Amino acid sequence: MDRKVLVIKRLKGCGRMKRDVSIGIDIGGTKIVAGLVTVEGEVLYKQIVPTATEGKEQIIFQLQQMINDLLKEAHKLRLPTLKGIGIGTAGQIDFKNGIVRSGTSNIKDWNDIPLKHEIQRLFGFPTWIDNDVNVVALAESYLGAAKGYNNVVFLTLGTGIGGAVIQEGKLLHGEWGGAAELGHMSVDRNGPACNCGYKGCLEAYASGTGIANQMKRMLRKNPELYDGQIENITARDVFQWASEGKQFAKSLLDKAIDALAYGTVNIIHAFNPSLLVIGGGIIDQHSWIITDLQNRVRSLGISSLVQSVSFKKAAFGDEAGVIGAAYQSFLYSQNVQKEGASNEG
Numbered sequence: 001m002d003r004k005v006l007v008i009k010r011l012k013g014c015g016r017m018k019r020d021v022s023i024g025i026d027i028g029g030t031k032i033v034a035g036l037v038t039v040e041g042e043v044l045y046k047q048i049v050p051t052a053t054e055g056k057e058q059i060i061f062q063l064q065q066m067i068n069d070l071l072k073e074a075h076k077l078r079l080p081t082l083k084g085i086g087i088g089t090a091g092q093i094d095f096k097n098g099i100v101r102s103g104t105s106n107i108k109d110w111n112d113i114p115l116k117h118e119i120q121r122l123f124g125f126p127t128w129i130d131n132d133v134n135v136v137a138l139a140e141s142y143l144g145a146a147k148g149y150n151n152v153v154f155l156t157l158g159t160g161i162g163g164a165v166i167q168e169g170k171l172l173h174g175e176w177g178g179a180a181e182l183g184h185m186s187v188d189r190n191g192p193a194c195n196c197g198y199k200g201c202l203e204a205y206a207s208g209t210g211i212a213n214q215m216k217r218m219l220r221k222n223p224e225l226y227d228g229q230i231e232n233i234t235a236r237d238v239f240q241w242a243s244e245g246k247q248f249a250k251s252l253l254d255k256a257i258d259a260l261a262y263g264t265v266n267i268i269h270a271f272n273p274s275l276l277v278i279g280g281g282i283i284d285q286h287s288w289i290i291t292d293l294q295n296r297v298r299s300l301g302i303s304s305l306v307q308s309v310s311f312k313k314a315a316f317g318d319e320a321g322v323i324g325a326a327y328q329s330f331l332y333s334q335n336v337q338k339e340g341a342s343n344e345g
C-alpha cells in the first residue's frame with residue numbers, strides 16, 4: 001500500500017521535557033492524524049495520512065506504522081515515558097470495552113474491531129478509545145472553548161457530522177458509548193437518504209459529503225449549470241461557486257445551514273446547553289457559518305432555551321481530535337480532575 005504522509009510537524013527544543021506526553025490518534029473519514037501531545041495540549045510532533053479506503057486491516061496497519069514513527073520520534077526528542085495511547089475514531093464505539101462496534105460507510109468496513117486490545121497487545125501501552133467527537137469534547141472542555149462550561153453540545157462539520165454532549169460536567173456515553181450521534185438526527189423523514197440507513201439526517205445536508213452529494217444530484221437534474229465532471233465535485237467547489245455569486249450554489253448552502261438550524265434547535269430542546277461549540281474542516285474554512293446558524297436558531301424554537309445558548313468555534317481547529325484523543329490517557333490514567341467534572345463513565 002502506498003504510504004502518503006501529508007504533513008509532518010515537529011517542534012524544536014523539547015528535549016528533557018518534564019511534562020506528561022501521550023500519543024493521540026484521530027481517525028476520521030478522510031484522514032488519520034497521529035501526534036505526540038503534552039498534558040497542556042501542545043502537539044510536539046504530528047503526522048497526517050489519508051484514511052485507507054481498502055478496509056480495517058489496512059487502517060490498523062496505518063495505525064501501527066504511525067505509532068512506530070511516533071515512538072521513534074519520542075525517543076529522538078528524549079521525551080519521558082509516554083502515558084499511553086488515546087484514540088478518537090469516527091464510528092460507534094463501545095467505550096468501556098474499547099471496541100469499534102459499527103461505522104457508516106464513511107470508513108469502509110469499520111466495525112467489530114477490538115481496537116483497544118489490539119493496540120495494547122502490539123505496543124504494550126495502556127490504550128483508550130472513544131468516538132472522535134467525544135474526544136474533541138474532552139480537549140475543548142478541559143483546555144479550549146468549553147473550559148468552565150458544564151452543559152455543552154459539540155458539533156463537527158467535516159466528512160460527516162459528529163456530535164458530543166457534556167451534560168452536568170460529564171461526557172454523555174449512553175449505554176455503551178454510542179450516544180450523541182447528532183449528525184444522524186433527521187430533520188425530514190422524506191429527506192435525502194443518509195449513509196447510516198436513515199433519511200433526512202443533518203449529515204446528508206450539511207457535511208462535506210452531504211453538500212457534495214446534494215450538488216451532484218442538483219447538477220444531474222440541471223446539466224446546463226455545469227459542464228465538468230459531476231462525479232468529481234466536492235464541498236470545496238460548492239463553497240467556491242457560492243463565493244463567486246452562483247445562485248444554485250448559494251441556495252444549496254442556504255438549505256444546508258437551514259437544516260443545521262432546525263437540527264440545532266432539536267438538540268437545544270433536548271439538552272438545554274449553555275454553549276454550542278462548532279468545529280471541523282468546514283468550519284475551519286468558513287467560520288461565518290457559526291454566526292449565520294446562531295441567527296437562524298435564535299429565531300426558531302422555544303425562546304427561553306434557544307436565546308440562552310452561546311455559540312463558539314472550536315479552539316483547537318483540526319488538532320482538537322488528536323489533542324482530545326491523547327487527553328484520555330491523562331484523564332483516565334491519572335484521574336486528572338476538572339472542577340465539578342469527571343468524564344469517566
Ligand code: BMX
Pocket residue numbers: 027028029030089090091092102103104105106107110131132133156157158159160161162163181183184203
Ligand atoms: C459520522 C459517523 C460518526 C462521526 C462523524 C464525524 C462513522 C464512521 N462516522 O457521522 O461516528 O463522529 O461522522 O466524523 O460512523 P468525521 O469523519 O467527519 O470526522
Ligand code: ZN
Pocket residue numbers: 183184185194195196197198199201203204
Ligand atoms: Zn444518518
